Amino acid sequence: MSEKPVKGERRVFMTGNEVCAWAALAAEADIMYGYPITPQTDIMQYWTRLAPKYGRKFLQTEDEISAGFTTVGGVIAGKRAFSATTGPGNTLFQEPMSMAEMMRIPTVVIIPQRGGPSTATVIYSQQEVTMTTYGGNGEGFRIVYSTAGHQDLYDYTIKAFNTAWKYRFPTFVLGDGYQAKMREPLTIYDPAERGIKMVKTEPLVGLPGTPGIHRPAQYLRNTYNTEEELYDVVMEIARDYEKAASEIIEWQDFDTDAEMDVLILAHGVVSRSAQGALPLLKDEGIRAGHFRPVTLRPMPEEQMRRAAAKAKRILVVESAYGQFLKLVKQSLYGMDKPIDTLLRPGAGVTAEEIVDRIKEGR
Amino acid sequence: MAIRIVLAGEGGQGVQVVANILAESANAEGKEVIYIPNFGVEQRGGVSIAFVQIDDKRIGSPKFPKADIVVALSNRAVNRTLQYVDERTTFIYDDSLVAAAEIDERAMGIQAVEADPRSQRTTELIDESKVKDQVQLPDNAANIIGIPANDIAKNELHPRVFNIIILGTLLKATAVVPLDRIKEAIEAKLGAKFDKNPALRDLNYKALDKGMSLVERLV
């Protein structure tokens, strides 16, 4: 291994896409596979400039299906492999990611969400929540970190590799076009100096020794013959997932200790607007709190319910038409809480708009 | 204190360079900054817009509805940035480029016309092709300031330092970053070129001064 790309700690001012490339380098990622799509492409562009200096590799594939499957191949070969995509590319990624889900392949994919449905915009949205958490013909055995800014992008891209390799589930860093394209300050660091140890990778194929002579051959399957066989396999994955969930979930809460008139539920970059709305609401004499799930899969359900229990009403805010809302309803099932919404598919939400929505709802 | 800035112009006017230097200097000053170069596909053939937020504490949403300062450097940029203007906004535009709306029924009742010193001059017959290029300045801004940056660049300095004039204007208007920081950022970007040709350094700093002299501190 050549010298470390990030030494010590440094405050930097860069785009989110560049942050992701540095984070992947710092996390000792070996190889990136990808196909260009805005606003993800800069991750590849930074990676292709930086990676060769540190002995890392890159392959530009023919499409996102191939980007996903080559990433799967890289991980099977025992390398810390990753990709990045968004929008229609994320749609194509669902096929390889369902394979990763079934075969417990710890892929890492960074997703700066763009507008949808279809080609829509290259700008921004939170409309890939459903697809990223529960996409493909699968059961949502994935880990999804929803980032709210550049420090998150750096921290959670590094973390994604470790979570993926520790628990062996496909792991996603779900950002958005704003975070991808904007520049803001953050601190980058060498994970080792902060005591973060990268989880060791290991190959699933190409092990030492001759198969059938020195060791059994590795047979990696995703196809099963009978209902019972499949049921057992999926239930085992489900049990592992449930078991790991409590160790994986992450969340943040703001002013949720006391009784609230309203609890704002938001994730990702919209959480920043919710945080910004709290002091404004306080000035208006409204007791508001905010709960932000950092992991959308698995969802910190208990923590969200605990916060919700103290609020008279819930306001769900997202840059999508109810994708996060669906996850919230699933999490709060059975609780007798009125839920208001501020749903802005493909459009940003400001703190002021949240305040207005809450005042209008009173 | 939070400052929200929208800077817009034609591709090639150096809008992003200006925003970049301002944002980097503010970051170097230890401020929280969010700089978004463009929303959308406009980077190809459209108006180039930069969104900059500077604050002492962590910034919330990267998107903001209204700006404290809007700088529009072309007719299209004026039209494109009207949505970011409210009664607290200072609207700065380059009046050497922008032809304000004629005083005719089309423009009647628009406050902005009166605020525009050049509106008195435009009494030619209306040429339909020009009408398309005409702009309506905002009618709700706190301040509207026309600066002849392009004329100054062309006549007094050099067309290429147009964006440095704008940078000077923004620097003065916002007063969030000390001049030295801006100079450091300029040196970091252009220092090597300056060393080869010291006259360039003079020219750029002159442009910076000139830009600063065009406005007062606004925020």
Place this chain on the structure above:
Amino acid sequence: MTREEIALAPNMPKCWNAETKPHKFCPGCGHGLALKMLGEAIDELGIQDKVVFGCDIGCSLLSWDFFNLDSVQTHHGRTTPVITGIKRARPEIIGIAYMGDGGGYAIGAQHLVNSATRNEKVTAILINNTNYGMTGGQMAPTTLPGQKTETTPYGRDPEETGYPTLGPEMVAAIAREGAYVARGSIANLRQLKKYLKKAIQNQIDGNGFSFVEVMSSCPTNWRTNAENTWNFVEKDMAEYFHVGEFKVPGQKEEK
């Protein structure tokens, strides 16, 4: 071994997994022959400890535990990118992608084309049996004009559905120098083995993409007896699909 045991011991390549034999392919299916030649090629090259074998969905899938080789099932059409991903990450591995005509020429055509143009150092083997076997005999890209399948019950009409894909010809046309491209047949196993060996050796030598199409049989879906099966492979198919090497590194191309 006693004499009887020797007589009874099936003549299996060393790298086959005896525990999964007899295999699950239909009687008369060509896959078994192609996989036997592949097994012998691997034995003769002495690379059992270096190969990773990827198999597509369709009848090719039945080869997933066929060998004592590290093996991975993929998705329909996606074996080439999975093996490409492995090879790019670990160039010392010898990657073999095994697929049918649907996986290579239809749903995964873009992967075949682009792996060939990038000259990926992997070996792709494609079984052409002129129909989709696993799903019950529908039209494939390789179905012959006039051939009846479940989705062309009156025979394939080229006006409606085009002509059969000439895979090796296409790959040879787009692949760079260093690529190896051939079409063999289960009707000539010695030749087929030679092609497969060269296709793997070409990867070992680091020359470039290697591709072998294998003309094969599917009596179950063709609904043919032994005689007609062989006739179809040796005559009908051979009339349209020509056996031979289409691109050999270091060899001047015949025009």
